[in-house]
Amino acid sequence: MIMKKTSGELTQKIKQKTLSLGADLVGIASSRAMEKYPEQYQWIEKILPPPGTSALIVAGIRIPPSVLETSRENPRIAQFSTQGLYAKLTGIAHDLTICLDELGFRGAAIPTHLPVPMVKETQGLKAEVSHRHTAVEAGLGNLGINGLLLTPEFGPRVRLVTILTDAPLVPDKPYAERLCNDCMKCVKACPVQAIGEDGKVNVLACAPNILKHGLPGLVRFATEIVKADLEKKKELIRSPEFWEYWQNLNTGIFYYCFECLRACPIGLSEESRRINSQAWS
Ligand code: B12
Numbered sequence: 039m040i041m042k043k044t045s046g047e048l049t050q051k052i053k054q055k056t057l058s059l060g061a062d063l064v065g066i067a068s069s070r071a072m073e074k075y076p077e078q079y080q081w082i083e084k085i086l087p088p089p090g091t092s093a094l095i096v097a098g099i100r101i102p103p104s105v106l107e108t109s110r111e112n113p114r115i116a117q118f119s120t121q122g123l124y125a126k127l128t129g130i131a132h133d134l135t136i137c138l139d140e141l142g143f144r145g146a147a148i149p150t151h152l153p154v155p156m157v158k159e160t161q162g163l164k165a166e167v168s169h170r171h172t173a174v175e176a177g178l179g180n181l182g183i184n185g186l187l188l189t190p191e192f193g194p195r196v197r198l199v200t201i202l203t204d205a206p207l208v209p210d211k212p213y214a215e216r217l218c219n220d221c222m223k224c225v226k227a228c229p230v231q232a233i234g235e236d237g238k239v240n241v242l243a244c245a246p247n248i249l250k251h252g253l254p255g256l257v258r259f260a261t262e263i264v265k266a267d268l269e270k271k272k273e274l275i276r277s278p279e280f281w282e283y284w285q286n287l288n289t290g291i292f293y294y295c296f297e298c299l300r301a302c303p304i305g306l307s308e309e310s311r312r313i314n315s316q317a318w319s
């Protein structure tokens with residue numbers, strides 16, 4: 039970890055740039071604040087060459103509530119929105135990296151979702167650095183019972199990206215007030231009871247539901263093909279399920295559940311709360 043004299047002027051410039059690129063939220067975490075997550079900290083130390091990371095810039099963009107209210111009927115609407123938001127965050131991260139480079143600093147963005155290291159013990163996806171945790175350390179909000187970052191502005195309806203840098207930025211203070219009100223709407227809304235009232239999310243229950251045509255689904259489908267006789271193999275690869283995998287591999291978006299994002303009342307306007315509870319009660 040590098041220790042440099044931080045610059046308030048540079049920090050304001052970088053924050054303004056992030057917002058002008060289209061982010062709704064931006065915060066700065068110090069590299070030191072991430073020491074409490076040893077697994078992630080190891081990556082933070084390794085990703086930028088010595089002298090290494092001094093600060094993490096965390097950017098967020100909002101998910102419009104109306105998009106989530108359609109999702110149970112037709113997941114493609116929320117999937118398309120997710121694709122757009124991740125593309126936008128990717129653009130923001132790339133442009134910020136170029137901006138840092140032009141100012142004489144290094145920058146390296148942690149991907150929004152993919153690619154991630156594929157790890158045996160988590161049966162697949164496990165990121166180097168968790169945006170929820172960097173966002174907490176950057177003062178954007180705190181974690182709810184649904185395991186997601188809640189922000190005062192948008193509740194959990196925010197997607198995130200983190201950029202590691204050696205620029206001497208001034209860190210933000212953690213958000214002081216706990217945002218989750220323990221209403222348990224997320225617990226009730228989860229179709230597979232993956233969210234515990236203690237705020238622990240059982241990813242082994244969530245993943246097969248949310249990723250039914252993602253990695254867990256693909257493994258199951260491939261196993262079915264391998265075991266089938268020739269006629270059944272032909273039938274399987276001519277099925278809409280196989281085409282759905284093709285579609286997901288093209289878009290890079292394979293989430294089929296948005297319930298824990300939709301159900302949370304935090305950050306919703308009165309009007310959205312009314313629509314949400316009428317349409318989904
Ligand atoms: C892998 C992943 C998932 C996995 C696992 C989720 C989880 N709870 O760990 C699945 C596919 C299930 C998932 C689901 C969702 N995700 Co997700 N996900 C990620 C991703 C790419 C990496 C998370 C990670 O590995 N972090 C690193 C490790 C060190 O920290 P961790 O999160 O605490 O992970 C630990 C455990 O969860 C476990 N683990 C992680 N994955 C798996 C998988 C299995 C099978 C097992 C057994 C264990 C396991 O290993 C870690 C222990 O060290 C992040 C992007 C990112 N880089 O942060 C988005 C991210 C966390 N997801 C996000 C979202 C929005 C969702 C969903 C709502 C999906 C959707 N419709 O959009 C749901 C919410 C589920 C929930 N309530 O938690 C957002 C969160 C935004 C916010 N406001 O907080 C992120 C930050 C993406 C983004 N760029 O905005 N996700």
Ligand code: SF4
Binds near residue numbers: 243245
């Ligand atoms: S994404 Fe769906 S299945 Fe996963 S925790 Fe949220 S509500 Fe439950």
Ligand code: SF4
Binds near residue numbers: 222
């Ligand atoms: S739905 Fe209620 S319990 Fe769940 S995260 Fe939001 S405020 Fe907390």
